[in-house]
Amino acid sequence: MTKITFTFQGHAITAKTGQSLAAALTKAGHRNFRETAKSAERGMFCGMGVCQDCLVTVDGKPNVRACMSPAKDGMTVTRQVPFPAFTGSAPPPSDPLHLTPDVLVIGGGAGGLSAAIAAAKAGARVVILDERKVAGGQYYKQSADGSVLDAQQGDGADLVAAAVASGAEILSGVEIWGAFDPLLFLAQQGETPIIARPNMAIVATGAYERPVMVPGWTLPGVMTTGAAQTLWRSYGTLPGQRVAICGSGPLNLQVALELTRGGAEIVRLADRASHPATRPLAALAMAVSGPMLTLKGLKMELALRRMGVAVRSACDLTGVAKQDGALAATFQGAGGDEETVTVDALCMNAGFEPQNEILRLLGAKMHYDTKMGHLRCQTDPTMQTSVSGLYAVGDCKGLGGAPAARVEGTIAGAHAAAASGFGDAYDLHGAQRALTRHRRFQSRLWRLYDIAPRGVAALSGDTPICRCEELTLDDIQVGLDDRPGHAGTLKRATRVGMGRCQGRYCGPVVARMVAETTGKPIEDLSFFAPRVPIKPVAISAILAAQEALDGEA
Amino acid sequence: MAKPDILVIGGGVTGTITAITLAEAGAKVTLVDAGVNAGSDANAGSLHVQMQSRFMRLYPDQVPNVEAALPFYRAAAEEWVKLDAALGGVELVRKGGLMLAETADQLAFLEKKAAREAAKGLSVELLDRVSLDRIAPWLGPQIVGAELCRDEGKLNPLLANRLLKRRAEAAGVTRLTDRVTQLRMTSHDVEIDTPDATLHADQVVIAAAWGSGDLVNAFSVTLPTRAEPLHMNITEPGAPVINHLVQHAERSITLKQFSSGQIVIGGGWPATSQGSHAPPTVRHDSMLQNVALAARLAPAISSLKVIRTWAGMNTTIDGASVIGPLPYTKRIIMAIPGDAGYTLGPLVGRMAAQIAMDAPTDFDAGPFSPARFAN
Ligand SMILES: Cc1cc2nc3c(=O)[nH]c(=O)nc-3n(C[C@H](O)[C@H](O)[C@H](O)COP(=O)(O)OP(=O)(O)OC[C@H]3O[C@@H](n4cnc5c(N)ncnc54)[C@H](O)[C@@H]3O)c2cc1C
Ligand SMILES: Cc1cc2nc3c(=O)[nH]c(=O)nc-3n(C[C@H](O)[C@H](O)[C@H](O)COP(=O)(O)OP(=O)(O)OC[C@H]3O[C@@H](n4cnc5c(N)ncnc54)[C@H](O)[C@@H]3O)c2cc1C
Ligand code: FES
Numbered sequence: 001m002t003k004i005t006f007t008f009q010g011h012a013i014t015a016k017t018g019q020s021l022a023a024a025l026t027k028a029g030h031r032n033f034r035e036t037a038k039s040a041e042r043g044m045f046c047g048m049g050v051c052q053d054c055l056v057t058v059d060g061k062p063n064v065r066a067c068m069s070p071a072k073d074g075m076t077v078t079r080q081v082p083f084p085a086f087t088g089s090a091p092p093p094s095d096p097l098h099l100t101p102d103v104l105v106i107g108g109g110a111g112g113l114s115a116a117i118a119a120a121k122a123g124a125r126v127v128i129l130d131e132r133k134v135a136g137g138q139y140y141k142q143s144a145d146g147s148v149l150d151a152q153q154g155d156g157a158d159l160v161a162a163a164v165a166s167g168a169e170i171l172s173g174v175e176i177w178g179a180f181d182p183l184l185f186l187a188q189q190g191e192t193p194i195i196a197r198p199n200m201a202i203v204a205t206g207a208y209e210r211p212v213m214v215p216g217w218t219l220p221g222v223m224t225t226g227a228a229q230t231l232w233r234s235y236g237t238l239p240g241q242r243v244a245i246c247g248s249g250p251l252n253l254q255v256a257l258e259l260t261r262g263g264a265e266i267v268r269l270a271d272r273a274s275h276p277a278t279r280p281l282a283a284l285a286m287a288v289s290g291p292m293l294t295l296k297g298l299k300m301e302l303a304l305r306r307m308g309v310a311v312r313s314a315c316d317l318t319g320v321a322k323q324d325g326a327l328a329a330t331f332q333g334a335g336g337d338e339e340t341v342t343v344d345a346l347c348m349n350a351g352f353e354p355q356n357e358i359l360r361l362l363g364a365k366m367h368y369d370t371k372m373g374h375l376r377c378q379t380d381p382t383m384q385t386s387v388s389g390l391y392a393v394g395d396c397k398g399l400g401g402a403p404a405a406r407v408e409g410t411i412a413g414a415h416a417a418a419a420s421g422f423g424d425a426y427d428l429h430g431a432q433r434a435l436t437r438h439r440r441f442q443s444r445l446w447r448l449y450d451i452a453p454r455g456v457a458a459l460s461g462d463t464p465i466c467r468c469e470e471l472t473l474d475d476i477q478v479g480l481d482d483r484p485g486h487a488g489t490l491k492r493a494t495r496v497g498m499g500r501c502q503g504r505y506c507g508p509v510v511a512r513m514v515a516e517t518t519g520k521p522i523e524d525l526s527f528f529a530p531r532v533p534i535k536p537v538a539i540s541a542i543l544a545a546q547e548a549l550d551g552e553a
Numbered sequence: 554m555a556k557p558d559i560l561v562i563g564g565g566v567t568g569t570i571t572a573i574t575l576a577e578a579g580a581k582v583t584l585v586d587a588g589v590n591a592g593s594d595a596n597a598g599s600l601h602v603q604m605q606s607r608f609m610r611l612y613p614d615q616v617p618n619v620e621a622a623l624p625f626y627r628a629a630a631e632e633w634v635k636l637d638a639a640l641g642g643v644e645l646v647r648k649g650g651l652m653l654a655e656t657a658d659q660l661a662f663l664e665k666k667a668a669r670e671a672a673k674g675l676s677v678e679l680l681d682r683v684s685l686d687r688i689a690p691w692l693g694p695q696i697v698g699a700e701l702c703r704d705e706g707k708l709n710p711l712l713a714n715r716l717l718k719r720r721a722e723a724a725g726v727t728r729l730t731d732r733v734t735q736l737r738m739t740s741h742d743v744e745i746d747t748p749d750a751t752l753h754a755d756q757v758v759i760a761a762a763w764g765s766g767d768l769v770n771a772f773s774v775t776l777p778t779r780a781e782p783l784h785m786n787i788t789e790p791g792a793p794v795i796n797h798l799v800q801h802a803e804r805s806i807t808l809k810q811f812s813s814g815q816i817v818i819g820g821g822w823p824a825t826s827q828g829s830h831a832p833p834t835v836r837h838d839s840m841l842q843n844v845a846l847a848a849r850l851a852p853a854i855s856s857l858k859v860i861r862t863w864a865g866m867n868t869t870i871d872g873a874s875v876i877g878p879l880p881y882t883k884r885i886i887m888a889i890p891g892d893a894g895y896t897l898g899p900l901v902g903r904m905a906a907q908i909a910m911d912a913p914t915d916f917d918a919g920p921f922s923p924a925r926f927a928n
Contacts (some may be wrong), residue, residue, distance in 0.1 A: 012673070044763075061856065062856065071785055072919060081789060082790065082814075083792045083814045084791060084792060085791070085792045085794075086691065086853040086854055087853075087858055088691070088852050088853035088854070088855055088856055115703075126590050178837060178840075180837040184837060186837070194922055264841065352554045356589065405557040444747065445907050482718065485588055485730060492711050492714070495711070498861070500789055500858075500860050502860065502861060529863075531835060531861055531863055532835055532837070532840060532862055533859055533860070536789060536858035536859065536860045537858055538855065538856060538858050538859075539788070539844055539848045539854055539855045539856070539857055539859060540845065540848065540855040540856065541842055542844040542845060542859060543844070543845045543849075543855065544843035546841040546842060547843075547845070549564060549841060
């Protein structure tokens with residue numbers, strides 16, 4: 001593999017081709033990427049382009065996401081300042097890409113790839129748009145250099161290959177920022193504007209991770225478990241040597257194992273839930289509905305134990321602080337005992353939030369899942385949403401796991417193709433039965449973990465809630481005194497949710513806070529109103545899209 | 554609830570100021586607000602004084618009204634300066650507004666406009682490119698000149714709304730979230746229906762913007778209040794370099810930089826109405842064309858990212874405010890700013906309160922009387 005070099009704050013950094021800037025910087029021990037308006041330090045958090053906290057300046061271009069940008073030879077990278085000078089340099093306009101496929105698939109993970117394969121096999125013209133440089137999604141997370149780490153990555157590579165073989169066109173590194181009625185999508189691939197007007201659209205945008213909000217969770221070095229997994233699986237970089245993991249759920253366990261095998265020391269693996277052994281009936285129910293996956297879970301735990309890593313059950317993170325270039329993470333056990341460990345990186349995952357922005361923007365009906373604490377998109381048995389021609393599969397419609405996403409994708413792909421006049425979507429009974437099985441397993445699996453949405457009662461007032469606007473619980477609570485009738489009112493009163501990530505992390509918390517004060521049940525309308533752009537989009541890109549649309553006429 | 558002396562309908566900037574003025578003068582005030590689609594919650598905080606070319610183009614028949622009211626706009630901007638001090642700071646900056654010209658024709662149009670405005674007492678000046686470069690070096694090369702109106706400025710409406718709400722609370726104003734469905738005169742007061750209750754008050758001030766027309770139909774007044782859904786865009790923060798409120802001689806745009814460093818782009822691009830019970834939704838063509846226009850006028854901003862768009866409900870009437878008692882029903886007093894309503898709101902709201910108290914008004918209310926809409 002070829003090596004490249006670039007500079008960060010004047011230091012020479014060596015990286016592998018294809019490595020993200022965030023990975024290359026982490027490997028070199030740089031975690032502090034930017035300074036906020038209130039002079040706080042920030043670094044990579046979500047690792048997947050959602051939190052907008054990993055911003056750096058690249059060759060004079062401000063606010064570039066380090067997690068989504070490959071390191072290139074000769075780059076000059078500097079820490080992002082909060083108020084950069086306008087550079088104004090609009091890149092030379094590139095020719096727009098006009099897409100009019102029978103079926104457009106948004107998201108190239110387990111659900112999206114399966115949908116594309118089914119639709120393409122039926123004869124439909126299919127295009128997949130994916131945000132990442134390499135398709136595969138979060139579960140099948142592919143390596144940047146094409147190497148294969150294990151069976152899971154191998155399965156993913158097979159799925160991507162099958163999608164390519166099916167004739168579906170995969171466009172990677174595409175940021176979709178606009179979704180409009182009737183099925184008009186605006187996106188950007190590098191400097192190229194994309195205008196997509198498909199016949200049918202299948203949304204398969206997956207989920208992002210729910211954090212553990214404690215004082216200090218915004219510090220550089222604190223990241224989601226998925227971000228650490230991407231560092232390792234995609235870029236062969238450990239998040240740090242000494243690592244702690246907290247939250248709840250099987251991903252934490254899996255990443256602990258992967259990082260340990262990679263050479264990291266897991267100094268603490270904490271789960272909020274009490275151990276499954278203390279709830280044998282629930283554990284048994286899960287085992288019955290998914291023996292293979294249950295076995296996989298048991299094997300992981302055993303393997304970890306053999307390497308000296310034991311899960312601390314009923315143990316939760318209570319705070320993080322900077323300490324001599326490292327992080328001091330404090331945990332509290334079931335008995336109330338507190339213990340502080342010193343780590344290079346702290347990983348957190350306390351469940352998932354669906355990436356349902358496109359679905360909500362287009363008006364697809366949702367309902368609130370009280371157990372999971374997030375919205376679920378309503379679909380009919382063909383996976384079509386309440387919006388005609390708009391399908392949804394996988395975690396973006398509510399958490400369901402990769403196996404369910406694959407089956408849902410197959411069903412949606414076949415039906416979307418049939419609705420476009422390709423094939424008849426016949427004989428999907430087997431798939432429907434498999435889906436029922438996967439869903440049953442999922443619901444039983446999650447009963448063993450503790451990902452219930454949390455109120456703010458247990459949080460201290462200085463806990464940051466809105467990362468972007470740097471607001472603590474106390475700051476937001478001031479706005480509650482006016483008894484806001486809606487999250488939008490609280491937003492205007494306090495600025496909560498007004499930043500670059502558009503309320504991805506604070507939004508669910510705020511929706512619950514407002515619901516609590518008003519006594520109204522949580523529903524779709526309780527959340528911040530969905531608005532374009534779905535992700536921040538450069539004015540130059542909007543200009544390019546406008547010129548492309550003008551050219552259409 | 555004890556019967557208030559005065560009930561104010563509408564809790565935007567206008568109604569809130571009315572309520573504060575009355576309560577601070579000792580009246581018992583209740584404010585009822587439907588809690589949806591307030592222009593005050595969506596507006597961009599531009600202090601407009603010079604005639605807006607967008608308005609002149611869209612509603613040419615209303616231009617005489619606007620022109621006659623120019624001193625009123627200036628007084629309204631002064632009222633904001635006082636409010637800024639009284640409320641403890643709403644990030645008001647009054648460095649003036651630039652109206653850009655890209656052609657000699659546009660510059661000639663601005664020159665005539667400026668002369669008319671100067672005659673009405675506005676502080677205006679025509680700038681050529683060289684002088685423009687000194688105060689706005691970030692403009693595109695095609696800009697040939699601009700009109701500068703020194704009376705104009707900008708403020709942070711989110712902050713202002715918050716402080717106003719607190720001030721009203723401190724003054725003892727009772728605030729209800731409800732929608733008034735009907736008003737009736739009794740022999741001795743006004744009866745007010747909401748879906749939840751029937752209220753009574755000695756006097757009623759209607760500051761309900763787009764909702765006002767429906768409330769006065771019963772009183773032989775046809776008030777053509779029109780709800781106009783409008784689009785806005787906002788960027789991530791950048792270094793503070795844009796001091797002025799920026800507009801164009803021919804095209805719909807307002808552009809300015811908040812003290813947060815964010816750039817707000819709007820200027821009257823349409824959104825899609827979802828009725829009076831939900832906010833409007835955003836149109837892709839408005840977003841694209843509005844932002845593209847901004848990028849052409851100020852190419853320097855094109856590296857910044859737009860992080861959010863939204864849509865809100867503006868209210869237009871006939872180009873002039875409506876202030877004063879209904880012709881046949883003195884107990885009901887109107888307070889509707891019409892265009893540039895956030896600029897005019899405080900002055901309009903104060904004058905309505907003064908009329909309710911039978912006190913002299915800060916500005917001659919005669920030209921704004923609702924009598925012009927009597928059937
Ligand atoms: C001066 C100013 C500066 C601003 N700066 C920023 C900024 O920096 N960043 C930023 O993000 N915003 C900013 N805003 C915009 C702000 O987000 C909006 O003005 C405000 O929140 C109103 O938002 P909204 O119209 O999008 O919806 P809201 O006022 O939040 O109203 C939402 C309404 O939509 C309904 N709703 C919720 N979900 C759905 C759904 N799925 N489908 C249909 N309806 C739904 C709700 O019930 C509610 O009635 C600014 C606004 C102003 C006035
Ligand atoms: C996107 C946008 C940008 C703007 N930018 C600017 C700007 O930069 N500068 C400027 O000067 N102006 C601007 N305006 C115009 C300005 O916002 C409004 O004209 C102004 O806020 C009106 O204030 P108001 O208090 O009169 O009415 P509103 O703020 O509209 O408040 C009226 C209130 O009355 C309530 N209501 C209506 N009917 C009833 C009823 N029957 N019962 C009870 N309550 C009722 C409504 O729910 C609402 O809360 C903008 C408008 C929009 C939409
Ligand atoms: S870490 Fe890059 S966007 Fe979150």
